[in-house]
Amino acid sequence: MTTKELICVNCPMGCRVKVEMEGQTILSVSGYTCPRGKEYAEQECVRPMRILTSTVRILNGEHRVLPVITNADIPLDLMTEAMDVIRGITVEAPVEADQVLVHDLLHTGADVIASRSMRRAGH
Amino acid sequence: MMKHYDAVIIGGGSAGLAAAVTLKQNGLENIIVLEKDGEAGGILQQCIHNGFGLQTFNEQLSGPAYAERFIRRAEELNVPVLCNTMVTHMHADRTIEYVNPEEGYQTVTADVIILAVGCYERSRGAVEIPGDRPAGVYTAGQAQRYLNIDGYMVGRRVFILGSGDIGLIMARRMTLEGAKVYGVAELMPYSNGLPRNIKQCLEDFDIPLYLSHTVTHIYGRDRLEGIDVSAVDENLKPIPGSEVHYDVDTLLLSIGLIPENHLADEAGIRMNPRTRGPVVDENYMTSVPGIFACGNGLHVHDLVDFVTLESSRAAEGALRWLKKPQNESAVITLQAGEGVSYIVPGHVHADMAQPCELFFRVTAQFDTAEVLLKKDGEVIRRAVRRKLMPSVMERLKLNPADLPADGNGLTVEVRERNAK
Ligand SMILES: Cc1cc2nc3c(=O)[nH]c(=O)nc-3n(C[C@H](O)[C@H](O)[C@H](O)COP(=O)(O)OP(=O)(O)OC[C@H]3O[C@@H](n4cnc5c(N)ncnc54)[C@H](O)[C@@H]3O)c2cc1C
Numbered sequence: 001m002t003t004k005e006l007i008c009v010n011c012p013m014g015c016r017v018k019v020e021m022e023g024q025t026i027l028s029v030s031g032y033t034c035p036r037g038k039e040y041a042e043q044e045c046v047r048p049m050r051i052l053t054s055t056v057r058i059l060n061g062e063h064r065v066l067p068v069i070t071n072a073d074i075p076l077d078l079m080t081e082a083m084d085v086i087r088g089i090t091v092e093a094p095v096e097a098d099q100v101l102v103h104d105l106l107h108t109g110a111d112v113i114a115s116r117s118m119r120r121a122g123h
Numbered sequence: 124m125m126k127h128y129d130a131v132i133i134g135g136g137s138a139g140l141a142a143a144v145t146l147k148q149n150g151l152e153n154i155i156v157l158e159k160d161g162e163a164g165g166i167l168q169q170c171i172h173n174g175f176g177l178q179t180f181n182e183q184l185s186g187p188a189y190a191e192r193f194i195r196r197a198e199e200l201n202v203p204v205l206c207n208t209m210v211t212h213m214h215a216d217r218t219i220e221y222v223n224p225e226e227g228y229q230t231v232t233a234d235v236i237i238l239a240v241g242c243y244e245r246s247r248g249a250v251e252i253p254g255d256r257p258a259g260v261y262t263a264g265q266a267q268r269y270l271n272i273d274g275y276m277v278g279r280r281v282f283i284l285g286s287g288d289i290g291l292i293m294a295r296r297m298t299l300e301g302a303k304v305y306g307v308a309e310l311m312p313y314s315n316g317l318p319r320n321i322k323q324c325l326e327d328f329d330i331p332l333y334l335s336h337t338v339t340h341i342y343g344r345d346r347l348e349g350i351d352v353s354a355v356d357e358n359l360k361p362i363p364g365s366e367v368h369y370d371v372d373t374l375l376l377s378i379g380l381i382p383e384n385h386l387a388d389e390a391g392i393r394m395n396p397r398t399r400g401p402v403v404d405e406n407y408m409t410s411v412p413g414i415f416a417c418g419n420g421l422h423v424h425d426l427v428d429f430v431t432l433e434s435s436r437a438a439e440g441a442l443r444w445l446k447k448p449q450n451e452s453a454v455i456t457l458q459a460g461e462g463v464s465y466i467v468p469g470h471v472h473a474d475m476a477q478p479c480e481l482f483f484r485v486t487a488q489f490d491t492a493e494v495l496l497k498k499d500g501e502v503i504r505r506a507v508r509r510k511l512m513p514s515v516m517e518r519l520k521l522n523p524a525d526l527p528a529d530g531n532g533l534t535v536e537v538r539e540r541n542a543k
């Protein structure tokens with residue numbers, strides 16, 4: 001049996017989650033404060049998944065860029081490809097918070113959505 | 124005639140918005156939030172990463188999304204937020220001077236002032252690094268603002284001094300944007316950033332963290348061309364001969380945050396030399412009656428949820444004080460004892476009616492720690508906590524029953540359980 005101590009990255013509490021494994025089978029998970037910590041630790045042992053945040057260019061907005069976020073975790077090993085997609089996007093103000101900008105990013109099932117709303121400049 | 128308000132909130136970040144919302148929900152009508160930026164939200168607007176609000180909303184929000192929820196809440200309650208409005212002076216008699224493009228210079232008075240002014244970053248002046256003063260040296264927060272709000276990268280070959288969270292977050296962000304981040308050097312033998320950020324910002328991207336290291340030389344006349352990084356000994360002195368040279372065009376400093384304190388200083392508010400923010404009581408009132416403080420302007424927080432909570436308590440404190448401005452009951456000081464760097468609040472009143480949550484930070488890492496509440500050297504409460512570290516703020520509940528009847532002070536101490 002092997003024991004791994006992982007740090008849950010889902011929130012700044014950073015709980016230390018302990019996973020006991022036998023080969024590829026997870027025997028027990030402990031140390032999490034909320035259910036997300038358990039899910040995280042189980043997934044981390046299979047294929048690490050992360051939320052991706054970035055910015056995209058926005059035309060006529062209050063700022064030059066708009067913050068964006070994936071609405072679900074995507075595989076950590078796909079970050080570079082995901083950034084290539086995000087860099088190719090330009091949107092136009094106004095934008096609403098949670099508006100979908102990329103549907104089903106790289107077939108991960110996650111969408112890239114606007115983190116915030118942004119009005120047109122001067123409105 | 125000078126305008127008068129029931130309450131003026133200085134700063135429209137998460138602290139100011141939460142305080143304003145609580146005041147309004149409790150029926151205080153004549154209030155205003157003064158914000159120097161073009162929009163409310165404060166530091167959250169540039170913190171585009173996720174991890175905000177899990178405690179408050181049970182969702183993993185980005186900074187701007189968390190800010191938007193509070194801005195909406197304030198709008199729904201018709202809390203006026205005056206943007207592009209910089210408070211230039213605040214006086215102990217609760218007059219405030221501000222300036223904005225529409226009204227020019229204005230002086231207003233208030234029954235209550237809530238200081239929610241946030242914090243600023245320590246910059247190069249705070250660390251002595253020999254060498255030139257070329258362009259390319261930024262605080263991590265400046266680089267964050269340029270990239271996440273204005274949309275440009277400050278450089279391509281990056282080194283980061285200090286393991287504060289903004290630096291760690293910028294290491295990941297700039298890596299994803301195509302920069303090469305060579306490493307993070309931390310003077311102390313432990314990281315100042317949250318464990319989650321070490322994991323997801325450095326380890327996920329194979330960026331090395333050099334503990335007990337510092338930048339010992341900066342090269343380049345107009346633009347940064349390189350730096351030397353050296354190991355330090357246990358007295359934090361660079362070890363000669365340990366230098367490693369890096370050809371970088373950008374050095375980010377992430378060496379600590381300090382409450383924005385010049386308004387408080389000017390009003391003669393008593394400050395805590397450790398937090399560098401005002402000393403407050405259980406109502407979050409400063410040493411000047413009617414002036415309250417909360418959020419990063421009081422002490423630097425790592426969790427926005429705690430900022431929201433604290434600021435709403437400060438608003439409740441202000442409401443209590445408005446009902447009963449005189450408090451003759453004894454003042455009980457809360458001392459940071461061994462292993463504790465500071466405690467907020469700094470003192471409470473003997474007639475405190477409800478439990479008060481103490482926020483504190485430890486001075487070093489503890490594996491299994493005992494947190495002790497002491498009265499006259501005698502332990503009156505003991506709590507065991509795992510894995511304490513200076514970068515993570517801790518909490519301890521103080522009950523009215525814990526308060527000494529004789530008005531003597533209380534001390535919070537932290538020590539390793541298995542030591543001696
Ligand atoms: C880089 C960074 C990353 C963080 N990451 C996380 C995270 O992942 N998760 C999490 O939960 N928390 C995080 N936090 C913590 C949390 O988000 C902040 O502590 C919190 O948002 C601070 O709120 P505040 O209102 O006290 O300060 P601020 O947001 O800084 O607001 C202060 C406001 O006051 C205004 N102001 C200042 N002086 C004046 C003046 N004289 N006149 C008028 N206005 C003035 C400023 O413009 C600003 O808008 C992070 C903090 C930082 C700094």
Ligand code: SF4
Nearest residue numbers: 008010011014015037
């Ligand atoms: S287990 Fe829950 S509370 Fe702990 S870090 Fe993960 S998300 Fe946060």
